[in-house]
Amino acid sequence: MLESAHKARTGSSGLAHLMPWSERSGRLSALKLIVFLIVCAPALYWTAQIWADIPAHPVNYIVKESGDWSMRLMVAVLAISPLRRLLRINRLILVRRMLGLAALIYSLIHLVFYFVSQDWDWPLIIDGMITALYLTTGYVALALMLFLGLTSNDVSIRTLGSNGWRRLHWLVYPAAILSLVHFLLEVRADGDEAAIIAGLLLYLFLFRGLRRVTGEARLSHLLILAPLCGIATLVLEAAYYKWGTGVHAESILWANLDFPHDIRPSWWVLFAGLAIAFGTKAYERFNPTQPRVSRK
Ligand code: HEM
Known part of the structure; x- marks a missing residue:
């Protein structure tokens, strides 16, 4: 019965709409x-x-x-x-x-x-x-x-x-x-990946907070968020290794400056933030007629 109601509503037959790759x-x-x-x-x-x-x-x-x-x-x-x-x-x-x-x-x-x-x-x-x-x-x-x-x-x-x-x-x-x-x-977990995930989560939480306060995330906001989250990742990484393994925070800082030989988590978070900022700008340029999304 449910299936025939769905069929009447959508015009589709069978259980196709239940497949994970199908639309309603x-x-x-x-x-x-x-x-x-x-x-x-x-x-x-x-x-x-x-x-x-x-x-x-x-x-x-x-x-x-x-x-x-x-x-x-x-x-x-x-x-x-x-x-x-x-x-x-x-x-x-x-x-x-x-x-x-x-x-x-x-x-x-x-x-x-x-x-x-x-x-x-x-x-x-x-x-x-x-x-x-x-x-x-x-x-x-x-x-x-x-x-x-x-x-x-x-x-x-x-x-x-x-x-x-x-x-x-x-x-x-x-x-x-x-x-x-x-x-x-x-x-035993990979500390580098944990630090990257922490930096990305911070970026996403701050983005959400920023949008709530300003209503819209601008390019300038995104360009501030990227280095901010990169630096926060560096601090977290230094704390993580200091308390977890006793490695001196200074060594972590030097390792981060050994770029591009060793690309540490803070750099990945910075790159991700910049990619989002410039990627969005480039996308906007090529799709100027895209409708605005609703606030929902
Ligand atoms: C339900 C309770 C959970 C238990 C009992 C559990 C147990 C464990 C154990 C024993 C390890 C160590 C694995 C190893 O080193 O071989 C581990 C690692 C890990 N768990 Fe869980 N876990 C739970 C929930 C979760 C959840 C909800 C997530 C994420 C959504 C998660 C993500 C991870 C990650 C990322 C690692 C590190 C893996 C690595 O070594 O790279 N766990 N967990």
């Missing part, structure tokens, strides 16, 4: 298809690696990779609204839910493989959950992500109302911060 009308969306292939690629790659017996410890390999990808996808989710506003491409919103669900699925894979790595030893798992701060933050982040995932559907939006739903989905920010804390506290 059931038509294929090239954007959604490309993003779907991108989010599936890491899992396919890990499967191929394990098939070829490449990782020495496949379970640990999946825990590490799924954690990394879940974190990267969270940054991507948070980047959608700013990019949509800057480039004035409303269609980008079509892939935000997909990116969020992919981040959640990779987090669940991360959790299940972590349980496997602990031989499903529940007393040990529960002890870790309570006593190890990096695990506690991970669990809370995942609980928030699960809640967001379960309410990312039309029924929840209708029930809560557009404003209520948007207020609730503000929880994506604490979820991202807790995931980052979990990443930073995990001693």
